[in-house]
Amino acid sequence: GESVGLHLPTLSVQEGDNSIINCAYSNSASDYFIWYKQESGKGPQFIIDIRSNMDKRQGQRVTVLLNKTVKHLSLQIAATQPGDSAVYFCAETKGAAGNKLTFGGGTRVLVKP
Amino acid sequence: GAVVSQHPSWVICKSGTSVKIECRSLDFQATTMFWYRQFPKQSLMLMATSNEGSKATYEQGVEKDKFLINHASLTLSTLTVTSAHPEDSSFYICSASLAGPVREQYFGPGTRLTVT
Numbered sequence: 411g412e413s414v415g416l417h418l419p420t421l422s423v424q425e426g427d428n429s430i431i432n433c434a435y436s437n438s439a440s441d442y443f444i445w446y447k448q449e450s451g452k453g454p455q456f457i458i459d460i461r462s463n464m465d466k467r468q469g470q471r472v473t474v475l476l477n478k479t480v481k482h483l484s485l486q487i488a489a490t491q492p493g494d495s496a497v498y499f500c501a502e503t504k505g506a507a508g509n510k511l512t513f514g515g516g517t518r519v520l521v522k523p
Numbered sequence: 524g525a526v527v528s529q530h531p532s533w534v535i536c537k538s539g540t541s542v543k544i545e546c547r548s549l550d551f552q553a554t555t556m557f558w559y560r561q562f563p564k565q566s567l568m569l570m571a572t573s574n575e576g577s578k579a580t581y582e583q584g585v586e587k588d589k590f591l592i593n594h595a596s597l598t599l600s601t602l603t604v605t606s607a608h609p610e611d612s613s614f615y616i617c618s619a620s621l622a623g624p625v626r627e628q629y630f631g632p633g634t635r636l637t638v639t
Contacts, residue, residue, distance in 0.1 A: 446630075453527075453616050453630035454567070499566060509620075510557070511628065513566045 420518045429487040431517045433500035436481060440502040444511070445474060445485045449496045457485070457498075487519075495521045525551045527619045529631040536607055537639055544602045544634045546617030552597035553619035557628070558590075561614040573600045607638040 423429045435443070441462040446454035460467045460474045460483075467474050473486040483500050497518045501511040526549040536542050546556055555574050559567040571592050573579040579592035589611075591603040600619075604611050616633045 451614075451633070451635070453529075453618075453632045455630070510569060510572060512569075516566050 419515070420520065422520045422522060423490050424522050425492060426489055429485075429490045429494070429519055431485045431487075431498050431500075431519065433483040433485075433514045434481060435483060435500070435502050435514075437502060437504075437512070438481065440504050440512075442503050442505065443474070443476060443483050444501045444503075445472075445483075446499045446501060446513075447494075447496045448499060448516075454499060490519070490521050492521050492523065495519055525549075525619070525621055525627065525629045527553075527617065527629045527631040529615075529617055529634050531634060532632065533635040533637075535637045535639060538608055539606055541603055541605045542607055542636060544604075544615055544617075544636070546600045546602070546619070546631055548598045548619040548629070551619075551621050553600075553621065554597065555620040556594060556600040557618045557620070558592060558600070558602050559616045559618070561616060561633075563614075567616060570602075604636065607636070609638045612636055612638045 444459040445457040447457050448454045458469045458472050458474050460476050465476050471488045475484045487494055497516045499516045500514040503509045503511050528547045528549055530545045534542055557572055558570045560570050561567045569582050570585045571579045571581045573592050573594040575594050575597050581587045589605055594600040614633050614635050618628050618630045621627045
């Protein structure tokens with residue numbers, strides 16, 4: 411079936427540097443994408459979302475970029491902090507966030523002091 | 524913001540027994556709840572979609588007789604793992620969908636199930 415995947419399973423980043431997490435999706439019908447952060451032993455936490463009619467959206471210290479031509483999604487974290495250490499998942503769906511989500515494989519971000 | 528709780532947060536049970544996990548939306552009415560399973564160092568896999576007052580829709584490969592889902596009210600869904608075996612040990616996460624034009628989805632904190 412169609413799925414969402416990630417290029418890098420683990421990303422080590424120095425505190426204060428920027429982080430970039432990538433995600434490739436294959437379902438061209440998906441029109442809504444979400445990034446989640448999951449800390450150990452906890453449920454996913456919403457970070458930022460983007461609809462297919464946009465190619466960039468910014469939040470606080472985070473930016474999501476969407477390239478529909480190559481079906482690629484990325485999450486940029488500015489000035490990475492120790493509290494950013496977690497596993498990050500992208501998810502895709504069609505229509506709205508309340509619909510079925512297909513999650514990517516996840517990337518672990520380790521922030522080095 | 525919308526809060527989803529799960530109970531218990533962790534449970535250990537013996538093989539052959541059944542375990543019930545509750546998912547509650549604390550401050551909103553959820554028309555739809557989802558149940559996910561997550562193995563260590565892996566992603567979330569959707570098990571089933573649960574709508575209040577109707578039968579759950581299971582994903583391909585998920586045994587409906589083994590993972591019983593009940594969604595009796597707009598604030599409560601339960602997942603019962605029947606005749607549990609060690610391979611059922613996993614992290615089970617629920618999410619709830621808020622009714623409305625945006626239809627946000629909020630996740631619970633998860634339940635760690637260990638079957639001995």
